[in-house]
Amino acid sequence: MVYRRPRVIGMAFLGFSAGLPFLLVFSTLSAWLRDEGLSRTLIGYFSWIGITYSIKVFWAPVIDRLPLPLLTALLGKRRSWMLLAQIGIAAGLVGMALTDVHSGLERIALFALLVAFSSATQDITIDAYRIEAVAREVQGAMAATYVFGYRLALLAAGAGAFYLAEYSSWSISYLGMATLMLVGVLTTLLISEPRVGSDVSTQQQEARLESLLGGGDATVLTRLLAWLSDAVVSPFVDFFRRNGRFALTVLLLIGLYKVSDITMGVMANPFYLDLGFSKTEIADVTKIFGFFMTIAGAALGGLLVARYGIMRPLLLGAVMVALTNLLFALLAVASPDLRLLALVISADNLSGGIATSVFIAYLSSLTNTAYTATQYALFSSLMTLPAKLLGGFSGVIVDGYGYPWFFIYAATTGLPAIALVIYLMRYWTVESASREEEGTA
DSSP, X not given: OGGGSHHHHHHHHHHHHHHHHHXXXXXXXXXXXXXXXXXXXXXXXXXXXXXXHHTGGGTHHHHHHOOOTTHHHHHOHHHHHHHHHHHHHHHHHHHHHTSOTTTOHHHHXXXXXXXXXXXXXXXXXXXXXXXXXXXXXXXXXXXXXXXXXXXXXXXXXXXXXHHHHHHTOHHHHHHHHHHHTHHHHHHHHHSOOOOOOOOHHHHHHHHHHHHHTXXXXXXXXXXXXXXXXXXXIHHHHHHHHHHGGGHHHHHHHHHHTTHHHXXXXXXXXXXXXXXXXOHHHHHIIIIIIHHHHHHHHHHHHHHHHHHHOSHHHHHHHHHHHHHHHHHHHHHHHSOOOHHHHHHHHHHHHHHXXXXXXXXXXXXXXXXXXXXXXXXXXXXXXXXXXXXXXXXXXXXHHHHHHOHHHHHHHHHHTTHHHHHHHHHHHHHHHHXXXXXXXXXXX
């Protein structure tokens, strides 16, 4: 079975390492600062630290190309950067834990920035490792176990950190979270470095781009320009070369696939409260049912990719996400019922889990292993940008038309993604048929 493979199992532990720092520089940090009496305005400024995750594509080329002294020779390219990032996360968390919030707020901010930067760097390296470590048909399973580990880490960094802070202190809580980073460190030391290399066409492409920069002169400037060409320009040229006239269509799908899901999510918690459900009921249903159904959906998505390939499960995920938004519209016009809420949230998280793991597998399939980190960082940044922009108008639609029409609107925002998947499926079918004809001619 695909989930018994060592690298698939190891991905769960790397997912845990990736998910742990995220809340510790976001909502958990906000709770700590508020608990210490800091103003909401100041806490809001701290949220800017999260911009680090959105701009990771800018240093991804360095991770793709630059070896680390000693570490790369000892561990390999991916594991060396992974270990350095994990050490940076742990050091930043320890620094935050040992700093007094009131007298050393600037140091708290700098340590939080170190955690966020190191966490984003770890994301780049783990994504690259996941893509390079296994074949394309196993990417869905790798994504599923990654999601499982990531979700467990969110529980630890959310509820777990709150429990530690309640019964001891925030400093002890953050020291405990820093200790949990040993999960990632030990996993990095135990896994093996994936073996990848550039194909002939990739090497030829890089040589052509270097020649345009006057690569024949071995000066410091031309060598620097050649390095920048290989690390920064080539990944983008490669993507458009491999996808041809469909490159923009693929990028459009990446930008639109998560729109329906994220747009709905912005108004989810206000919707539950407005229906009259208590905070405890919302937490119980969304955390318990949500967690297990997301994990089940992600696992199912991995199996579907292994059995049917990527495109058909990708279409299924897009359709299911759009349809579950219509279930929320039904919930909006029905009498408040905890069982109905559990049913709708279960369906929503199941479909979201399937769509997430399959979409990660799809993005992974688009990368060239010569530029894995750079290309995937670009895709992962692009996939949330349009959704976040549209999500900002969610409150306007709810205030103007009510929840039922909002959820219908959220469902319709998923239609472009469905149409694009169908269009690309037909393209790949035609391409495969023509290649088979060429092979038999």
